[in-house]
Amino acid sequence: MTYRASDTRYDSMQFRRSGKSGLKLPAISLGLWQNFGGSRDYPSAFEILSYAFDHGVTHFDLANNYGPPAGSSEELFGDIMARDFRPYRDELIVSTKAGWLMWPGPYGEFGSRKYLIASCEQSLKRMGLDYVDIFYSHRYDPNTPLEETMGALAQLHRQGKALYVGISSYPREQTIEAHRILADMGVPLLIHQPSYSILNRWIENDQTIDACGDLGVGVIAFSPLAQGILSGKYNKLAKSDLGGTRASENYSLSAQRLAPRILSAVEGLGKIAKARKQTMVQLALAWVLRRKEMTSALIGVRTLEQLKDCLGALDNLDFTAKELAAIDKAVEGGMMDGRPKTELPD
Numbered sequence: 526m527t528y529r530a531s532d533t534r535y536d537s538m539q540f541r542r543s544g545k546s547g548l549k550l551p552a553i554s555l556g557l558w559q560n561f562g563g564s565r566d567y568p569s570a571f572e573i574l575s576y577a578f579d580h581g582v583t584h585f586d587l588a589n590n591y592g593p594p595a596g597s598s599e600e601l602f603g604d605i606m607a608r609d610f611r612p613y614r615d616e617l618i619v620s621t622k623a624g625w626l627m628w629p630g631p632y633g634e635f636g637s638r639k640y641l642i643a644s645c646e647q648s649l650k651r652m653g654l655d656y657v658d659i660f661y662s663h664r665y666d667p668n669t670p671l672e673e674t675m676g677a678l679a680q681l682h683r684q685g686k687a688l689y690v691g692i693s694s695y696p697r698e699q700t701i702e703a704h705r706i707l708a709d710m711g712v713p714l715l716i717h718q719p720s721y722s723i724l725n726r727w728i729e730n731d732q733t734i735d736a737c738g739d740l741g742v743g744v745i746a747f748s749p750l751a752q753g754i755l756s757g758k759y760n761k762l763a764k765s766d767l768g769g770t771r772a773s774e775n776y777s778l779s780a781q782r783l784a785p786r787i788l789s790a791v792e793g794l795g796k797i798a799k800a801r802k803q804t805m806v807q808l809a810l811a812w813v814l815r816r817k818e819m820t821s822a823l824i825g826v827r828t829l830e831q832l833k834d835c836l837g838a839l840d841n842l843d844f845t846a847k848e849l850a851a852i853d854k855a856v857e858g859g860m861m862d863g864r865p866k867t868e869l870p871d
Contacts, residue, residue, distance in 0.1 A: 538581020
């Protein structure tokens, strides 16, 4: 049966301009990290992605290494594009990235021109696309001149393989410098994608988010739920009953992030969410979106029910000063250090 998008798909979504650009993104964007790899079948993937698009989620975020295995998320998304989403390509924002390990040898990760351009070409083939809307440098590489990394982004932009370019997990100083280098090349820096949540405020602490606001660069937060911790589900589970969650899979969520002080902070947030008549997920997303610099919150979901819960955040995005103060007090002892590393081995 041929997919036909809902006629009401733009009725409930809020759209925000990315910095000073002409591009607007949905307040909630969908990331395909971990949940749309080789273990995800087409019907369940399509169920989630089509529901998202039918409710105004026009932005789908990927990376070369998303899976597992690496590349499989882009391949699955490419299948959905070819079979169902092709008529709607011009309504979609598709982004991908390169920076983390993708293939063996010295040219398969970090920030060289060799790696970034080769990776973009591979990503386009996996997704069956002529271009992506946004291509990111996935992490800052201190061992490669920033001029080279930004030069590769500018080249892809000029070739039309990326309509816009962005950076991910760059601290304040490197964000400002990346913006300057690209501006000198006549290419705008569209957006920054850092981790950010109630429990992880490194972009506030080092003023990266303020720099983005000053420069006119949009911000899209990944891990706004702190990899599921802010959903409250880990407070309800004993350590022996973590099967099927990220905490049972070592590669994504360390046990240190489930320390009693963190779970205690989450418990306090649960009381605030209840008073606001929101789920904890909705509270966490609304909190991230409270900042004027924030273009979108990037969610990852395993089920359709989780997606619906996330979209419910849009029903109440306003906070009183009293509520914000209560949130800060609740998490005083449970903060995480999410600042990205800027030193790498040679």
